[in-house]
Amino acid sequence: MINNLQWKIGGEAGYGIMSAGEIFGKACSKAGLYAFAPNDSPSLSRGGSNTFTIRIHEKPIAAYLSKSNLLVALNQETVQLYKKELTEKSGIIYDESIQLNQDDFKNTNLFPVPLNKFAQEYGEAAVMRNTVALGASFGLLKLDFKFLEEVIKEIFAQKPQVIEPNLKAAQAGYDFFKEKEFNFKLEPKESKNHLFLSGNHALALGAIKAGLKFAPIYPITPINPLLAYLAQKSKDYNFIVETPEDEISGILMAIGGSHAGVRTMVATSGAGFSLMTESLSLAGITETPLVILYGQRAGPATGMPTKTEQSDLLFINHAAHGEFPRIIVAPGDIQECYHETLRAFQLAEKYQLPVFVLTDKYLNESIQTTQLKSDIQTKKESFASELSPDFKRYAFTSTGISPRSIPGQENGLFDANSDEHDEYGYSSADPDIRVKMVKKRFQKLETLQPELPQPVLYGDSKARTTIISWGSTKGAILEAMEKFQGVNFLQIQYLAPFPDIIQLIQNKKIIVIENNKTGQLAELIKQHALIKPDFKINKYDGFQFTADEIEEGLKKCL
Structure with missing residues (x-):
């Protein structure tokens, strides 16, 4: 079978299993193929079993299958755990020191290779075995070594001293199997300069493209890679990433930043967002733009923090006390993560309300060959330029959208008040004003309907x-x-x-x-x-x- 493969690598956590999988996917993407990897990493730093599964196809894909065609086993445990998840005519690449009997694998080809020997020859055995295994996989699948070589050079560009040992280790594995026959092959297609990136990275890139300036984010699974990537890129793109003392501080800082006139967002998951709900209500009544990236995981409580679920839709649809308008968008793939995050900033600022980008652990951490394209304009909604002394921040309008001012702007002073208020922001318990204000806020939902994409x-x-x-x-x-x-x-x-x-x-x-x-x-x-x-x-x-x-x-x- 050509260009239709599911590849799995497994071994002890802490020895580069994830890195090997990402290198495999990037190399296949450079060969013009499409890769999709559900990153299902366990809650382990060292020890235990860890795997990385990746599917390769010549057509775009965004899902994986229950069974794999080629298993790379860096230890005996991996073979025992995953041999039942192999298709017929599949294969297992493993170190020659592992004793396997072909009679026990009647529908599976066994491919022993001196992983440890080659790893010791070119570097540190424990961490170099995966590089040898990558080369062996490419050799067995008959995919040109140059694609793997290119990615290894990119990955280790900041550590040039390790490039040559890794290339030699990979080449040794490649040469060991390049003449070996296997039922599955990979053939290069025309390269389309695709990216191989995760949902977290796509969400972050969408926010950066939208003009993000302030991101106070408290760490939590599954948005930690997003936080790390934003911190890495903050100086390059002139925005601030802050790690607050807790989620309550984070959302309040974001509301404050938005009040001051910059594009802000928070990113969180179930437990973290539970702490934010009172402050979400503050954003609702003060009509403060706010983008919330929400990555669901399996709850309730701590639940299964490294597993996925779509169990918080009704929660965020009604979260926070009182009634106020909100937008919830749920991207379906990594391209949509980028596109809809861009749109979320535009909608939040234009309509002055909270916008949720609702994902889950699976989408956040899956990695896919894709292109990031969007026709969303990153135009920043203008603030009122010339304000009269009678400026009404919450003026009643036919659209529900009122003029905004920046703190310090001449004649732009108003009361940013968490109480119900009149057009100036002053507290009011007048029932007529209350009814008008609620209707004004919800009028935005009617106004924005033509702008929202249909199912x-x-x-x-x-x-x-x-x-x-x-x-x-x-x-x-x-x-x-x-x-x-x-x-x-x-x-x-x-x-x-x-x-x-x-x-x-x-x-x-x-x-x-x-x-x-x-x-x-x-x-x-x-x-x-x-x-x-x-x-x-x-x-x-x-x-x-x-x-x-x-x-x-x-x-x-x-």
Whole structure:
């Protein structure tokens, strides 16, 4: 089989398993192929079993499969743990010191290689084995060594002294298997200068492109790589990254920065956001722009902090006391992470409200071959330039959008007040003013509706069965859907305000697919469209759906 492979490497945590996987994916991307890797790292620094799975194809992909074709085992435990997850005619690359009996692997090819010997010859054995294994994989798969060489040089550009030993180790592994036959091969395609990056990096790049100036973020899984990347790039792009003492301080600092006139955001997950809810309400009543990147993980409480889930949709849809408008967008892939983060800053500033970019651990940490393109303009919404002495920060308008001033601006003084207030910001308990202010704030949702993208329908619009989902299930659904006729897929990106989907789904057999127990999108569909889904496919074991799992689920519904 050519250009259709799932590769897995496993070994003890702390010995470069993740790095090896990323190098493999980058090298394949340079060869013009598409790579997708669900980064499912355990909560381990050292010891225990760690793996990295990556899927390679000649067409764009955004999902992985339940079984792999080639397993690289850096220790005996990896073989025992994952031999059942191999397809027929698969292969295992392992050190020759590991004793395996071919009779125990009737449908699997065994490829022993002197990993430790080559590693000791060219460097430190424990950390160089993965480099030898990378070379061995490329040799066995018959993909030109130059792609691996190019990535190794890039990865170690800041440590030139280790480039040559790594290249020699990789070359030794490559030469050992370059004449060996295997059922799977990789052939280069025309290079398209694609990027190989994670959802966290795409979110960060979208924020930077949008003009981010202040990011007070308290560390939490799964947004820590985003925080680290922003800190790394802050000087290059002239913005400030602050690590506050807690999440409450973080969101209040962000609200303060936005009040001062700069684009700000926070990034968090369930436990961290739970602390932010009172302050979110402050942003709502003061009409302060705020972008919140929210990466879901398996809860409740600490739950499974390194596992994924889509269980917080209803929570953030109603979080914080009182009623105020908000926008929730759930990107479905890494390209959308970039694109919708860009749009989130535009919407937050223009309509002066909180905007959530809702992802999950799977999407945040998965790595994919992609291109970052966007037609979103990064135009900064202008503040009122000439203010009269009678400036009304919360003036009643037909759109619900009132003029903003920058602190210190002539005639721009107003009371930024957490109490209900009049047009000047002064506290008011007048019932007429209260009603007008609530209506004013919610008028924004009607004003912004034409600007929000509508749900995307994939497949035949006349299909009798419609799959509905949101967020990171997109890639697996699109792939599984190809196996069926008469089925389409409705991806709902903007979940608040909830779109009008009645015309798209009425008189259809409805299947809602979600990575949670209770079917939270299904509840929103019943609430807003008054349609009860015919079937729900749910998963909540800490892992995202694979394409073949969704295929099996659909077979039971159709």
